[in-house]
Amino acid sequence: MEQSSNADVVIIGGSYAGLAAAMALGRALRQVVVLDSGRPCNRQTPHSHNFLTQDGEKPAVIRERALAQVRRYPTVQVVADEALLAEKAADGFRIATAGGRHLTARKLIFASGIEDLLPALPGLAACWGISVLHCPYCHGYEVHGQPLGVLNNGDGGFVQARLIRNWTPQLTLFTNGPSTLTEAQTRQLHAEGILVEESSVQAVCHEQGKLCSLALANGAEADLIAVFTHVPFRQQSELPALLGCRVTATGHLEVDDWQKTSVPGVYAAGDATTPMRSVANAVAAGTRAGAFVNHELLGL
Incomplete structure (x- = not known):
């Protein structure tokens, strides 16, 4: 069944960077939809480390705790769905999902992560x-x-x-x-x-x-x-490339100090943007992206 809705911001990716961005925007009273395909990069990792207050915790526990906290903000929706299309529109962006949703958003944040391309070495x-x-x-x-x-x-x-x-x-x-x-x-x-x-x-x-x-x-x-x-990787989502977002020589999405991509109105955070792959870095970058998306929405 098709569903249509409007949002200030659509966040593609509901792991640590995406949820951190959603929290920052929820606290800024923004209407936010987070689309989560349920494929975090660290889904096989038993414990997360080097993250203050969470050292040694299971990644899934950190995410569930984060999800519960983000859902306390009434302007934030977290939806189990996958974005299949994102395109520019006169008033921002149009997004279509595998579950039949059609969304419009003034701004986009990609927190979609990467996919490791593991060699075919047994074990x-x-x-x-x-x-x-x-x-x-x-x-x-x-x-x-x-x-x-x-x-x-x-x-x-x-x-x-x-x-x-x-x-x-x-x-x-x-x-x-x-x-x-x-x-x-x-x-x-x-x-x-x-x-x-x-x-x-x-x-x-x-x-x-x-x-x-x-x-x-x-x-x-x-x-x-x-x-x-070290193993090669590819972007988990093809949508940033289809929108024209530049990538670095290493294959990461190119962002500035405020997590802006090369496409106006599109931000990115988390493993898709940096070789420094950790939960702590993802949370920091997501928070930064959420804050500066709000600044841009205010015209600051």
Whole structure:
């Protein structure tokens, strides 16, 4: 059944950045609709860290608590639905959803996140966010001092290995095939006590997402507690690109200090905009986006 409604702001994405923006706008008495497709980037991560007052809490618990608090503001609606179309209109933007809703909004905020493109390495997907990790600031403390790995190569592997070395003296860089490190980089890693393993990784061996070892092509198994790696990603929503929002060289939505995109009236916040992926950063950026959308609505 089709439903139509008007709002000051439509927020596409109902995780931490989207809900933070909704709270800021609800407190500014704005009519807000949050569209949430229910696919947060960290849905497999058991605990959130490095977020004051919430350190070690389950991400789903933080979101449910945030959702309950946002829903106290009567001008905010949070709807389980997915935006399929967003286009410019004379008075702002028109949005159509998978559930048959047709919305108009004066401003848009994308808090739609990203989708990690995991390599087809057996066992890796099951461990992603649990023991195959992307951020040492989010997860490094919990595995510090234990045998860790970095799955990367070249300049990126060199930098990431040196970063993770801060958390453990027991570190191996797995280049997953011939190393593309320079001789100087290899010498520096060895000088810092970091091993370099060039044998290809065949599988991530685990028990319910908890890493046991990496199985290597040479027949060896490297016993590890966790592995840090970088994987490619894409924007969870194609709508910013269809509206003409610019992206950075890294593939993130380009925003200014106030979370404005390159398209007037369109803001963005959260993982879609930055490589600094954490709940704390998402909340901060969402709050900033909500506040400055309200400023723009007031003509300030």
